[in-house]
Amino acid sequence: MILTLGSAVFVLVSRNVLYSAFSLMVTFLGIAGLYVFAGADFLAVTQIMVYVGGILVLLVFGIMLTRNKADRGTNQPNTVKTEHRRTFWGILAAGGIFAILSTILSKAHFQRVELDHYEAIERKTTVHDLGVGLMTNYVLPFEVAGILLMIALLGAAYLSGKAQSIGNK
Template structure:
């Protein structure tokens, strides 16, 4: 086994083990900390592919931003550890299986249809090409996503403000 395979399997374990831990853990704060491992593993896979910029963005946005905010939200609303309770008496198997199968089908077909190919040589530049593509060929999706995020931001602020104003009255 060469070193790339070793690193790949190490990173894949780092993605999968915490992912299962998130599902089976009952403490919601532990889940948020387990997520850290998964996100780091994905970032490691990007780095292995030579996509430094993408890997670092993963850390910057998901761990430094979203994961911290997730924990922040949990801690701001409850002071004690929050345990997840099972709502239904007996877990409903059939709907779960259908949804799971559908998601798996979508993901696998997307993976198979992606048209993977080997890029000759080693990456010479990690950020520049990405930036040029985002501002030329993919400018429309890029702008649509940014507008969408802005709308989400304004919507969230509006909902939060409305709640607090009603509470004050």
């Protein structure tokens, strides 16, 4: 948990975008570890597959393939830096969210499980319940989300094709 929080703070305060992306990877992996400890194994695997395997790799490729015109003449690696001056507001927002979550966790009533009762508790996976829920009670929102994502993908493909045809004229 401390590693996850530390890497999240590093994402917030780092000026080097590439280092922030790698620190974001550590944050995502730490969150997946917290999901494992919470017993949500499906969410942990989904966290790794979607965020670390998909979004973060896309972000790193985007950072590595995008360079400023001023940086193209230099051969220095990892020169993608931000010029943000809003560190105070970011730390203030993160501190506020942390205070709210800390208050919620301090008011929660956790029950301690004794070691001799722990073996009697059956470990149940969440994959079956999640699959049954998505295909019965929540099938309409699941399908609507899929259609909206497909429309967004087609719109992005259309706009990128239109931008290329404008650039060729």
